[in-house]
Amino acid sequence: xxxxxxxxxxxxxxxxxxxxxxxxxxxxxxxxxxxxxxxxxxxxxxxxxxxxxxxxxxxxxxxxxxxxxxxxxxxxxxxxxxxxxxxxxxxxxxxxxxxxx
Numbered sequence: 037x038x039x040x041x042x043x044x045x046x047x048x049x050x051x052x053x054x055x056x057x058x059x060x061x062x063x064x065x066x067x068x069x070x071x072x073x074x075x076x077x078x079x080x081x082x083x084x085x086x087x088x089x090x091x092x093x094x095x096x097x098x099x100x101x102x103x104x105x106x107x108x109x110x111x112x113x114x115x116x117x118x119x120x121x122x123x124x125x126x127x128x129x130x131x132x133x134x135x136x137x
Contacts, residue, residue, distance in 0.1 A: 059127055060084075066123055070115035077108040081116035083123060 063083030071078040076096040080089035090112075096105055 068119040072111035073108040
């Protein structure tokens, strides 16, 4: 379907689909790292929000404070999530025309 001025809706839809697939692939390949407690807990998360690695320092475990380990884990996961969202926003802004967002 063509609109006045020669714009082809089907072509635009195909391009949008291709951009979406490309971005999904790039985000899946993106890995962010976040830590809490000065490195006591470290998380690696993919751009699709899949946690791929969780490290807890042996020194933290030796202290035996389960509540602290849980809090640090939640904090590291939250920071990793924020970093993924930031990366996603950056990629989206890079794909859109200037002034669109």
